[in-house]
Amino acid sequence: xxxxxxxxxxxxxxxxxxxxxxxxxxxxxxxxxxxxxxxxxxxxxxxxxxxxxxxxxxxxxxxxxxxxxxxxxxxxxxxxxxxxxxxxxxxxxxxxxxxxxxxxxxxxxxxxxxxxxxxxxxxxxxxxxxxxxxxxxxxxxxxxxxxxxxxxxxxxxxxxxxxxxxxxxxxxxxxxxxxxxxxxxxxxxxxxxxxxxxxxxxxxxxxxxxxxxxxxxxxxxxxxxxxxxxxxxxxxxxxxxxxxxxxxxxxxxxxxxxxxxxxxxxxxxxxxxxxxxxxxxxxxxxxxxxxxxxxxxxxxxxxxxxxxxxxxxxxxxxxxxxxxxxxxxxxxxxxxxxxxxxxxxxxxxxxxxxxxxxxxxxxxxxxxxxxxxxxxxxxxxxxxxxxxxxxxxxxxxxxxxxxxxxxxxxxxxxxxxxxxxxxxxxxxxxxxxxxxxxxxxxxxxxxxxxx
Amino acid sequence: xxxxxxxxxxxxxxxxxxxxxxxxxxxxxxxxxxxxxxxxxxxxxxxxxxxxxxxxxxxxxxxxxxxxxxxxxxxxxxxxxxxxxxxxxxxxxxxxxxxxxxxxxxxxxxxxxxxxxxxxxxxxxxxxxxxxxxxxxxxxxxxxxxxxxxxxxxxxxxxxxxxxxxxxxxxxxxxxxxxxxxxxxxxxxxxxxxxxxxxxxxxxxxxxxxxxxxxxxxxxxxxxxxxxxxx
Numbered sequence: 001x002x003x004x005x006x007x008x009x010x011x012x013x014x015x016x017x018x019x020x021x022x023x024x025x026x027x028x029x030x031x032x033x034x035x036x037x038x039x040x041x042x043x044x045x046x047x048x049x050x051x052x053x054x055x056x057x058x059x060x061x062x063x064x065x066x067x068x069x070x071x072x073x074x075x076x077x078x079x080x081x082x083x084x085x086x087x088x089x090x091x092x093x094x095x096x097x098x099x100x101x102x103x104x105x106x107x108x109x110x111x112x113x114x115x116x117x118x119x120x121x122x123x124x125x126x127x128x129x130x131x132x133x134x135x136x137x138x139x140x141x142x143x144x145x146x147x148x149x150x151x152x153x154x155x156x157x158x159x160x161x162x163x164x165x166x167x168x169x170x171x172x173x174x175x176x177x178x179x180x181x182x183x184x185x186x187x188x189x190x191x192x193x194x195x196x197x198x199x200x201x202x203x204x205x206x207x208x209x210x211x212x213x214x215x216x217x218x219x220x221x222x223x224x225x226x227x228x229x230x231x232x233x234x235x236x237x238x239x240x241x242x243x244x245x246x247x248x249x250x251x252x253x254x255x256x257x258x259x260x261x262x263x264x265x266x267x268x269x270x271x272x273x274x275x276x277x278x279x280x281x282x283x284x285x286x287x288x289x290x291x292x293x294x295x296x297x298x299x300x301x302x303x304x305x306x307x308x309x310x311x312x313x314x315x316x317x318x319x320x321x322x323x324x325x326x327x328x329x330x331x332x333x334x335x336x337x338x339x340x341x342x343x344x345x346x347x348x349x350x351x352x353x354x355x356x357x358x359x360x361x362x363x364x365x366x367x368x369x370x371x372x373x374x375x376x377x378x379x380x381x382x383x384x385x386x387x388x389x390x391x392x393x394x395x396x397x398x399x400x401x402x403x404x405x406x407x408x409x410x411x412x413x414x415x416x417x418x419x420x421x422x423x424x425x426x427x428x429x430x431x432x433x434x435x436x437x438x439x440x441x442x443x444x445x446x447x448x449x450x451x
Numbered sequence: 452x453x454x455x456x457x458x459x460x461x462x463x464x465x466x467x468x469x470x471x472x473x474x475x476x477x478x479x480x481x482x483x484x485x486x487x488x489x490x491x492x493x494x495x496x497x498x499x500x501x502x503x504x505x506x507x508x509x510x511x512x513x514x515x516x517x518x519x520x521x522x523x524x525x526x527x528x529x530x531x532x533x534x535x536x537x538x539x540x541x542x543x544x545x546x547x548x549x550x551x552x553x554x555x556x557x558x559x560x561x562x563x564x565x566x567x568x569x570x571x572x573x574x575x576x577x578x579x580x581x582x583x584x585x586x587x588x589x590x591x592x593x594x595x596x597x598x599x600x601x602x603x604x605x606x607x608x609x610x611x612x613x614x615x616x617x618x619x620x621x622x623x624x625x626x627x628x629x630x631x632x633x634x635x636x637x638x639x640x641x642x643x644x645x646x647x648x649x650x651x652x653x654x655x656x657x658x659x660x661x662x663x664x665x666x667x668x669x670x671x672x673x674x675x676x677x678x679x680x681x682x
């Protein structure tokens with residue numbers, strides 16, 4: 001499972017904390033209120049019961065006591081009902097309704113023994129308070145008071161408190177969300193800055209004095225960018241210096257070699273061979289310098305522009321004296337792609353070079369698409385690439401095994417590394433597989449070039 | 452100068468490079484002579500103008516960029532930069548200073564001479580002809596391809612040969628978009644090449660023919676497609 005984000009976690013913690021707090025507050029206040037109200041009610045009922053008991057006792061304390069008459073004189077209203085247990089018989093003002101059966105035996109024993117008692121019981125699923133008062137050895141008075149209204153009050157109270165608890169928890173969550181948004185705002189600024197830097201804008205810095213708590217973050221971030229920018233600048237200057245220092249003498253060599261090769265006819269065989277070796281190696285050296293520089297620069301950002309890729313591929317073929325009919329554009333694929341022209345031209349050049357050098361010559365260049373990803377495939381008719389070499393050939397200074405037995409070695413060993421780097425710069429990849437008809441198939445993907 | 456031979460001036464401070472280039476160019480049939488500094492090169496060009504000038508950018512004293520500007524002030528001789536620097540800024544700055552082309556060292560002599568020939572072809576087409584001259588009119592801008600003249604509001608505008616070729620190419624296809632690659636091949640004679648050449652020359656041309664070069668009315672850019680000259 002994916003871990004929750006910081007913001008979600010803080011929000012949840014705020015919500016749970018608020019819920020716990022408000023729920024316990026609600027519970028405590030509910031209990032306190034309930035107990036107070038119940039006590040109050042119990043006292044009232046008790047007072048009334050004792051008073052009624054006194055009235056009944058007075059009514060019975062005659063020569064010819066009439067239990068019914070004694071009860072009838074009571075003013076119990078609707079909330080209370082009174083029953084009398086006299087000499088083993090029950091007397092009530094109205095029908096019994098199973099009231100007497102509901103009086104627990106334990107309470108009756110207590111009252112018969114002369115102890116007044118109070119108990120909360122349920123009668124007909126209604127909460128009631130039962131008060132027993134002993135009148136004499138043979139008579140006990142019971143009064144039953146309904147607690148229904150009180151119960152309803154408790155229900156309303158519980159509902160209100162629950163609602164409040166939920167609202168407090170919700171407010172806690174909202175507060176957490178709001179607080180983290182504020183708390184994370186500096187991080188958003190850092191992320192934005194990092195993105196701009198990744199996109200190649202090394203002038204981006206964080207404002208150093210936004211928040212005293214974040215000064216350390218912004219100063220160390222800015223120092224990091226400073227050093228990164230310096231290092232990149234140093235690397236770039238180094239590449240430029242190296243290129244200058246290597247290219248200048250190469251210019252002398254190239255011009256001098258052309259003078260030598262013009263005079264080939266006047267040279268003896270050994271001199272001519274030596275001159276040819278010099279000229280060839282100068283070419284290779286030149287290519288090596290160019291490839292190295294390209295490789296050093298290939299981490300720079302891609303300059304995408306609309307490029308007629310079919311035309312570019314045909315042109316690269318023409319430049320290398322290859323038939324441009326080998327370039328095929330898949331039916332569903334437009335000719336114009338959004339790519340870095342220079343890089344893709346080099347990808348095509350190097351792949352065709354590679355096919356000529358190690359793959360017995362290229363046989364097809366296929367341009368197709370997968371969604372918005374442009375796909376370049378270059379097929380050759382050579383021996384193919386062994387499975388175990390298929391990753392290594394995109395490394396620097398690795399040449400195909402074919403180069404060994406052909407005694408070639410005129411490549412720089414950087415061509416395919418550059419192909420892979422240019423593909424990666426576009427967010428894509430380079431791979432090689434078997435061509436179904438034999439030979440190798442190099443496949444380059446360029447995501448986002450057909451959006 | 453030897454009559455009938457094409458003269459090339461090589462301004463290059465590195466003695467060995469200069470010597471090797473002169474040897475190779477002479478082998479290719481040019482009359483080549485060198486200068487070790489910009490000052491020396493500018494003096495030589497004033498004394499006896501060469502048909503082409505090759506300039507290095509890193510020169511002691513006056514640097515290559517200033518050297519190109521001063522050469523350009525005097526005439527429209529084709530200038531090719533031969534530099535070991537291939538930084539975009541350098542290339543654009545050199546072209547903006549007035550260079551017609553830019554090659555990065557080490558350049559093969561065959562390629563260098565091919566580029567010189569392409570510039571030569573362009574130079575020839577500008578030669579005036581004794582015939583009725585069709586003038587292409589774009590608002591207050593007038594281009595006469597065969598007379599080699601450009602006028603804005605009746606006043607002649609001084610353009611280099613390369614700028615003129617570029618303008619004629621666009622004028623002859625008035626109202627139609629030409630891609631940078633098409634212009635490269637038609638004006639510079641390259642099958643493939645650096646599109647910045649086109650962009651910088653278009654920019655220079657705008658400075659000369661547009662009333663407001665920042666908001667061109669006639670020589671307009673069509674993003675991703677190329678350039679178009681319109682009325």
